[in-house]
Amino acid sequence: MSAKQAGEFIRALAAANPAPETELEYSSPYTLLVAVALSAQATDVSVNKATRTLFPIASTPEAMVALGVEGVAEHIRRIGLWQSKAKNVVALSQMLIEKFGGEVPADRAALESLPGVGRKTANVVLNVAFGEEAMAVDTHIFRLGNRTGLAPGDTPRAVEDQLMKRVPPDLLRDAHHWLILHGRYVCKARAPECWRCVARAFCNYGQKVNAPPAR
Numbered sequence: 595m596s597a598k599q600a601g602e603f604i605r606a607l608a609a610a611n612p613a614p615e616t617e618l619e620y621s622s623p624y625t626l627l628v629a630v631a632l633s634a635q636a637t638d639v640s641v642n643k644a645t646r647t648l649f650p651i652a653s654t655p656e657a658m659v660a661l662g663v664e665g666v667a668e669h670i671r672r673i674g675l676w677q678s679k680a681k682n683v684v685a686l687s688q689m690l691i692e693k694f695g696g697e698v699p700a701d702r703a704a705l706e707s708l709p710g711v712g713r714k715t716a717n718v719v720l721n722v723a724f725g726e727e728a729m730a731v732d733t734h735i736f737r738l739g740n741r742t743g744l745a746p747g748d749t750p751r752a753v754e755d756q757l758m759k760r761v762p763p764d765l766l767r768d769a770h771h772w773l774i775l776h777g778r779y780v781c782k783a784r785a786p787e788c789w790r791c792v793a794r795a796f797c798n799y800g801q802k803v804n805a806p807p808a809r
């Protein structure tokens with residue numbers, strides 16, 4: 595796909611949803627960081643269910659440390675990998691207090707030094723909380739980038755690098771949201787719903803799916 599075509603692809607998504615937002619519920623950079631850390635291999639819906647009881651009790655690093663691993667675990671047991679996530683959330687909160695004055699750092703290396711925080715989580719926090727042009731490549735964006743020809747790559751990092759080069763600069767800030775939402779609701783894993791895709795004219799996927807026959 596040419597850079598021009600890639601730009602048109604993203605512009606089509608942008609026109610259909612001018613003000614995209616993350617579906618995770620949060621009220622501060624800290625609660626966003628915790629929500630994103632909990633969201634690995636879990637749906638945003640399941641994370642929101644958990645944080646609706648967790649955050650009223652613990653919305654700061656100090657309160658999370660006071661709650662402790664067992665206390666956090668009580669709220670997140672329905673999320674995948676909950677045991678390691680409970681440990682990580684308390685450990686990262688402790689590190690925020692000890693090294694960063696209790697604040698979430700707006701710096702990639704500092705974010706990635708926190709327990710359980712990898713490049714994808716750091717990218718979401720940098721983008722959503724601090725307004726940086728960062729591209730968090732999750733399973734949806736990885737699939738979409740390869741399927742459509744928008745950003746082919748063997749690894750999430752390769753797809754991320756392609757997208758950072760190909761997405762028009764004025765759309766970089768929000769492109770991560772458009773692509774995740776498109777992958778989650780239209781260009782789905784099992785069968786893309788090409789018949790209602792606003793970017794269809796710019797997509798290189800060779801097996802586009804038409805609407806199922808009306809009953």
Ligand code: SF4
Nearest residue numbers: 781786788791797799
């Ligand atoms: S046309 Fe189909 S494969 Fe291409 S982006 Fe749209 S939903 Fe995905």
